[in-house]
Amino acid sequence: xxxxxxxxxxxxxxxxxxxxxxxxxxxxxxxxxxxxxxxxxxxxxxxxxxxxxxxxxxxxxxxxxxxxxxxxxxxxxxxxxxxxxxxxxxxxxxxxxxxxxxxxxxxxxxxxxxxxxxxxxxxxxxxxxxxxxxxxxxxxxxxxxxxxxxxxxxxxxxxxxxxxxxxxxxxxxxxxxxxxxxxxxxxxxxxxxxxxxxxxxxxxxxxxxxxxxxxxxxxxxxxxxxxxxxxxxxxxxxxxxxxxxxxxxxxxxx
Amino acid sequence: xxxxxxxxxxxxxxxxxxxxxxxxxxxxxxxxxxxxxxxxxxxxxxxxxxxxxxxxxxxxxxxxxxxxxxxxxxxxxxxxxxxxxxxxxxxxxxxxxxxxxxxxxxxxxxxxxxxxxxxxxxxxxxxxxxxxxxxxxxxxxxxxxxxxxxxxxxxxxxxxxxxxxxxxxxxxxxxxxxxxxxxxxxxxxxxxxxxxxxxxxxxxxxxxxxxxxxxxxxxxxxxxxxxxxxxxxxxxxxxxxxxxxxxxxxxxxxxxxxxxxxxxxxxxxxxxxxxxxxxxxxxxxxxxxxxxxxxxxxxxxxxxxxxxxxxxxxxxxxxxxxxxxxxxxxxxxxxxxxxxxxxxxxxxxxxxxxxxxxxxxxxxxxxxxxxxxxxxxxxxxxxxxxxxxxxxxxxxxxxxxxxxxxxxxxxxxxxxxxxxxxxxxxxxxxxxxxxxxxxxxxxxxxxxxxxxxxxxxxxxxxxxxxxxxxxxxxxxxxxxxxxxxxxxxxxxxxxxxxxxxxxxxxxxxxxxxxxxxxxxxxxxxxxxxxxxxxxxxxxxxxxxxxxxxxxxxxxxxxxxxxxxxxxxxxxxxxxxx
Numbered sequence: 001x002x003x004x005x006x007x008x009x010x011x012x013x014x015x016x017x018x019x020x021x022x023x024x025x026x027x028x029x030x031x032x033x034x035x036x037x038x039x040x041x042x043x044x045x046x047x048x049x050x051x052x053x054x055x056x057x058x059x060x061x062x063x064x065x066x067x068x069x070x071x072x073x074x075x076x077x078x079x080x081x082x083x084x085x086x087x088x089x090x091x092x093x094x095x096x097x098x099x100x101x102x103x104x105x106x107x108x109x110x111x112x113x114x115x116x117x118x119x120x121x122x123x124x125x126x127x128x129x130x131x132x133x134x135x136x137x138x139x140x141x142x143x144x145x146x147x148x149x150x151x152x153x154x155x156x157x158x159x160x161x162x163x164x165x166x167x168x169x170x171x172x173x174x175x176x177x178x179x180x181x182x183x184x185x186x187x188x189x190x191x192x193x194x195x196x197x198x199x200x201x202x203x204x205x206x207x208x209x210x211x212x213x214x215x216x217x218x219x220x221x222x223x224x225x226x227x228x229x230x231x232x233x234x235x236x237x238x239x240x241x242x243x244x245x246x247x248x249x250x251x252x253x254x
Numbered sequence: 255x256x257x258x259x260x261x262x263x264x265x266x267x268x269x270x271x272x273x274x275x276x277x278x279x280x281x282x283x284x285x286x287x288x289x290x291x292x293x294x295x296x297x298x299x300x301x302x303x304x305x306x307x308x309x310x311x312x313x314x315x316x317x318x319x320x321x322x323x324x325x326x327x328x329x330x331x332x333x334x335x336x337x338x339x340x341x342x343x344x345x346x347x348x349x350x351x352x353x354x355x356x357x358x359x360x361x362x363x364x365x366x367x368x369x370x371x372x373x374x375x376x377x378x379x380x381x382x383x384x385x386x387x388x389x390x391x392x393x394x395x396x397x398x399x400x401x402x403x404x405x406x407x408x409x410x411x412x413x414x415x416x417x418x419x420x421x422x423x424x425x426x427x428x429x430x431x432x433x434x435x436x437x438x439x440x441x442x443x444x445x446x447x448x449x450x451x452x453x454x455x456x457x458x459x460x461x462x463x464x465x466x467x468x469x470x471x472x473x474x475x476x477x478x479x480x481x482x483x484x485x486x487x488x489x490x491x492x493x494x495x496x497x498x499x500x501x502x503x504x505x506x507x508x509x510x511x512x513x514x515x516x517x518x519x520x521x522x523x524x525x526x527x528x529x530x531x532x533x534x535x536x537x538x539x540x541x542x543x544x545x546x547x548x549x550x551x552x553x554x555x556x557x558x559x560x561x562x563x564x565x566x567x568x569x570x571x572x573x574x575x576x577x578x579x580x581x582x583x584x585x586x587x588x589x590x591x592x593x594x595x596x597x598x599x600x601x602x603x604x605x606x607x608x609x610x611x612x613x614x615x616x617x618x619x620x621x622x623x624x625x626x627x628x629x630x631x632x633x634x635x636x637x638x639x640x641x642x643x644x645x646x647x648x649x650x651x652x653x654x655x656x657x658x659x660x661x662x663x664x665x666x667x668x669x670x671x672x673x674x675x676x677x678x679x680x681x682x683x684x685x686x687x688x689x690x691x692x693x694x695x696x697x698x699x700x701x702x703x704x705x706x707x708x709x710x711x712x713x714x715x716x717x718x719x720x721x722x723x724x725x726x727x728x729x730x731x732x733x734x735x736x737x738x739x740x741x742x743x744x745x746x747x748x749x750x751x752x753x754x755x756x757x758x759x760x761x762x763x764x765x766x767x768x769x770x771x772x773x774x775x776x777x778x779x780x781x782x783x784x785x786x787x788x789x790x791x792x793x794x795x796x797x798x799x800x801x802x803x804x805x806x807x808x809x810x811x812x813x814x815x816x817x818x819x820x821x822x823x824x825x826x827x828x829x830x831x
Contacts, residue, residue, distance in 0.1 A: 017827060048827070056669040056826055079672035090664045094601035096579055106593025107671050131579055133604075 005032045006065075007081075007188035008053070008157045013062035015048050015212075022048040024212035025062070030157070030188040030205075035179070037203030038192040041243055045212040046192045047087065050159050053190070054084040067156040080108060083155035087162040089146035093135030097126055097145055100134065101152055108153040120148040123178065125171065139166035147175060151182070158182060158189045164198060176202060196235040206235075208242045216242045264370065264378035267361075268385075282750045295753030303392075307399040330403065332489040334411075334505035335498040337398075342419045342501070347453065349423035352552065354431025354544025355379055359553040366542055373535040376428065380421055380531060387420045388413065403509055407516040411507030414523040418504065418530050425534045431544025580604070586681070590673045594681035602656050602689055609689070612653055617697040620646045624701065635709045639698050643719055646694045647726045656686045658731045658821075662738060666826045676818030683731050683817065687724040694719055714799050721806035725769070728813035733762055735820035738828075769812075773805035 008030040015023040023045040030036045040046050051057045053064055055075055064071040067081035091100055098117065105113035121127045124144040129137065137145065143166050150158060163179070164172050179202055183189055193199055199206065206223055208216040216223060216238070224233045228241040282288040355376060357365055365375060391413040395405075402408030429435060488494055498505075503526060507519040582600045586592035602609060623645065624638040661668060661682075671678065695716060702708050737758055739751065780801070781794050 051666070051826065054670045056666055058822075076672045076674065079670065082670075084667075084670045086666055090667060092597060092601070092664065094604045095597060099597075099600060103593055103597050106588060106596070107590055107673065109590070133579075 006030065007032050007067050008190065009063075009065040010049075010053065011063045013049065013052060013059070013064065015045070015052055015057065015060050022212050023052070026209065026212065026214055027062075028207055028214065028217060030190055032156075032186045032188055033183050034205060035183050035189045035191055035203045037199035037206045038190055038209070039194070039196065039199055039206065039239060040209040044209045044243075046209060047161055048212075049209070050084075050161050050190065050192055053157075054082060054159055055079050056084075081156040083150035083153050083158050085143075085146045085150050085158070085160040085163050087165060088139075089142045091134030091137065091142055091145055093133060095134055096131050097121070097134075097137070098130040100145055100149060104149040104152050110152060110154070113152060116152060117148075120151050123151075124148045124174065140168060140171055143167055144171060144175075147178065151178070155187060158187050159192075160189065161192045162194065163191065164193070164195065196239060200235045208239060210243045261374050261377060264374060265381075268378065268382055279749070288750060291753035291757065292750045293753065294756050295749035295751070298752055298756055299749065303396040306393075306396040328509070329485065329489060330509045331502070331505050332485070332498075334508040335501045337394075338415050338419065338501045338504060338508075339498055341394075341416065342422070345419050345423040346426060349427040350430070352427050352548045354427060354541040354546075354548050355424075355538070356427075356552055357545060357549045359549065359556075362546065362549040362553075366545065372538045372541065376424075376535045376538045377531075380424060380534060383420050383424065384417050387416045391416045403511045404516070407510040408508045410516075410520060411504055411510065411523070414507065414520075414527055415501070415504035418523075418527050421527075421530050421534050425530075425537065427548075428534065428538045428541055431541045431548065432539040433543055434540045580606075586684075590671075591677045591681040594671075594673065594678060595684050598656055598682060598685040601660075602685060609654065613650065613689070613693040616649045616653060617642075617646055617693050620649065621697050621700060621704075624697075625704070632709050632711050635707065635711055636715065638701060639712065639715045642697045642701075643694055643715075643722055646697055647690065647723050650690045650693060651726055651730055654686060654690065656689070657683050657727065659734055665824060669821075669824065669826060674818070675821040676814060679728070679731070679817035679821050680814050683724070683728050683814075687720070687727045690727065691720045691723045694723065718799075718802060718806060721803070721810055725806055725809040725813055726766075728810060728817055729762055729765060732813055732817035732820050733758055733765075735817060735824050738824070769805065769809040773802055776801050776805070 006029040010029070011027050013023050013026045014021070026045070026049060028036070038046050038049070048057065052059060053066070053071070055071055055078065059072050064078075066078035069078040069081065071078040092103070095103060098121070101113065101117040101120070104110070105117070110116075118127075121130055124147055126141065126144055126148060129141060132141075134142075134145075143163070147163070160179075164175055167175060176198070179189065179191070183204075191199065191203060200220065203220065205219050206216065207214060216226075216228060218226070220235070223235070223238045226238075228238045283292050357379065391409075394416070395409040395412050398408065398412070399405050503519060503522050507516065507523050510516040510519055580603050582596065582603050584592060584596050585599070586595040620642050624641045658679075668678070673681075698712070698716065698719070702712075737754070739754065777794065777798055780797060783789070784791055784793055
């Protein structure tokens with residue numbers, strides 16, 4: 001691992017789909033206990049970036065270090081240190097909720113998993129659904145199960161893509177609290193969402209990307225004191241200014 | 255909104271669907287691979303239809319008894335009625351599983367909430383259904399082309415008959431789904447559907463039995479009396495005559511020979527079609543609840559098929575609902591590979607009833623085919639065992655999909671697991687291979703009491719089966735991961751997908767032939783060496799099973815390695831539709 005306490009390091013990441021450049025030389029780092037808010041318009045390359053870090057898409061160019069392990073050279077070690085909560089979790093339709101946790105424990109080599117699994121089911125309000133099959137779960141329940149699976153592996157790096165989709169207000173509150181607890185334990189978290197309020201509420205640092213490139217990187221305070229905040233201090237205004245949408249917005253109003 | 259306006263809007267919707275399907279079809283042809291796949295698909299479909307219409311043995315000359323009226327019984331008419339009855343039976347069985355009206359997922363909420371009357375909605379769906387039935391009619395017309403007295407007339411007969419049968423089965427669906435009718439309320443639940451499914455399986459098994467086994471035919475028809483003599487007797491049976499009577503006007507059109515005959519029956523049949531169509535549309539009552547349920551259920555089944563599972567497995571899932579879950583022991587160990595294999599086994603046991611049923615039907619069918627090989631000599635035993643293994647492996651592999659073919663929607667999650675790709679591939683494929691092996695062993699062994707024959711050569715044969723099955727399943731999965739595709743029969747791009755499937759089957763067989771050829775080459779070289787150096791000729795015979803064993807093992811390792819590479823290369827962002 002490097003001298004800094006960065007648990008996730010992305011350097012010059014580039015990803016191309018045929019003629020489309022989805023991620024263009026993206027670099028950023030996430031420190032232990034830090035929550036990085038990843039925002040950008042549709043098609044900016046957020047999900048592609050997260051999928052590449054999670055080892056789902058191969059690295060075409062660039063370097064990714066997860067807890068000091070090069071994802072390309074040591075994929076198993078890097079993946080073991082990482083948990084991934086996708087935007088639309090697809091659990092195994094044939095396994096029960098509890099069996100999903102048993103399965104995750106087996107895959108990630110978690111030995112004493114049973115009592116922790118029971119606790120997680122309670123924390124994510126899934127206790128009554130422990131015998132329900134994956135195929136019988138609602139959208140929100142699937143999301144909660146994905147949280148519980150990620151939490152069970154005690155990751156060092158946590159990647160979350162639109163984690164609050166489908167959750168009810170109670171679930172949203174519980175999820176937000178759990179994310180903060182994870183960060184307090186020293187987990188490096190990347191949180192991608194279109195819910196700017198959520199990013200404002202949870203993120204320590206902000207990374208705005210557009211067309212695969214970083215257009216802003218820094219803390220929220222830095223964003224508020226930058227040129228981007230000329231039209232107002234809200235994250236929405238900053239986002240619109242950073243991605244060049246503010247001008248189009250004004251033109252429409254005029 | 256006026257009635258004519260409602261219908262016009264619905265027709266416009268149908269036209270938009272048709273245009274969208276055509277547009278998608280043409281888009282596929284734009285790429286070189288799409289062009290090649292579509293070309294192969296077209297050649298296959300046209301070739302198949304052409305073979306049915308004009309191929310050897312399809313002429314009416316081969317169907318002597320059908321062409322003539324024997325003892326006052328027009329057997330052509332009887333056969334036509336029987337065929338229509340069989341289609342009607344299947345159609346009604348399908349109707350029992352779809353109460354109310356089926357509307358596609360994208361339409362159900364929009365159309366039920368739109369200001370459209372129920373009869374118009376029914377008319378719209380009937381027209382769409384008839385359009386789909388017309389495709390079946392084309393296939394049947396091609397199948398019977400050489401057997402029809404005047405094919406040009408007969409085609410109209412088949413088309414009109416299938417339309418009326420389709421609409422009639424919709425009448426049953428609508429009646430069962432009508433919550434205001436007692437029958438609709440009484441026949442809730444799945445009992446009817448299950449009964450229909452079981453009856454269908456039994457009828458299918460019986461037909462297959464009659465087709466493949468002389469013993470069963472003799473047992474059922476008795477003595478040495480020929481089938482045609484029995485059929486003549488059946489055609490005159492009053493109960494059967496009465497049962498088939500409603501189909502007679504259509505059968506008459508199918509076998510019409512002269513223009514006056516054709517025109518007369520055409521007028522009668524068109525009148526009947528219009529009558530049944532309007533009766534169906536006007537008799538639809540309160541069907542919204544059943545329509546929602548049926549549409550959602552079918553959407554789920556289609557969704558399951560899109561994930562690579564068969565619709566039967568989707569039915570199995572519905573059957574399991576509410577029952578206590580069975581626990582599967584960790585027989586493959588607590589490690590990462592063992593965990594993946596365990597999860598697959600859990601999936602298999604959750605559908606044990608459906609799985610067993612499908613497996614038994616497939617194996618039963620294959621065993622019946624193998625019964626044609628008589629005798630207990632070494633050659634016959636080897637031949638029948640090889641036939642059961644080869645056919646069973648291919649059929650079971652196509653119907654049971656507890657491997658990567660059922661996991662396309664979960665590939666994102668699968669690829670994030672910290673397991674080496676080769677081991678993950680092995681663990682995923684192994685349970686399916688074990689299940690198929692078990693069923694095939696039953697198939698091979700069940701011949702012993704049935705034929706009352708046994709030969710010691712059977713034992714080494716049994717040892718080769720697991721390897722052969724694993725090699726096929728792993729090859730199947732490796733090819734699938736290199737060229738993944740989600741396809742449901744009948745969806746847009748059918749021609750393209752048929753061509754693609756055909757090429758992929760060729761690829762699998764080619765790779766298998768290379769593996770088999772390599773083993774054959776080694777045996778051949780050994781044989782030449784025996785001849786050249788004048789060794790004991792028995793060496794070849796005793797070494798051959800070992801060469802096969804080592805060769806199959808090598809193929810298993812090679813295909814597993816290829817599967818691992820394919821899994822690593824798999825791109826979750828690519829389109830697989």
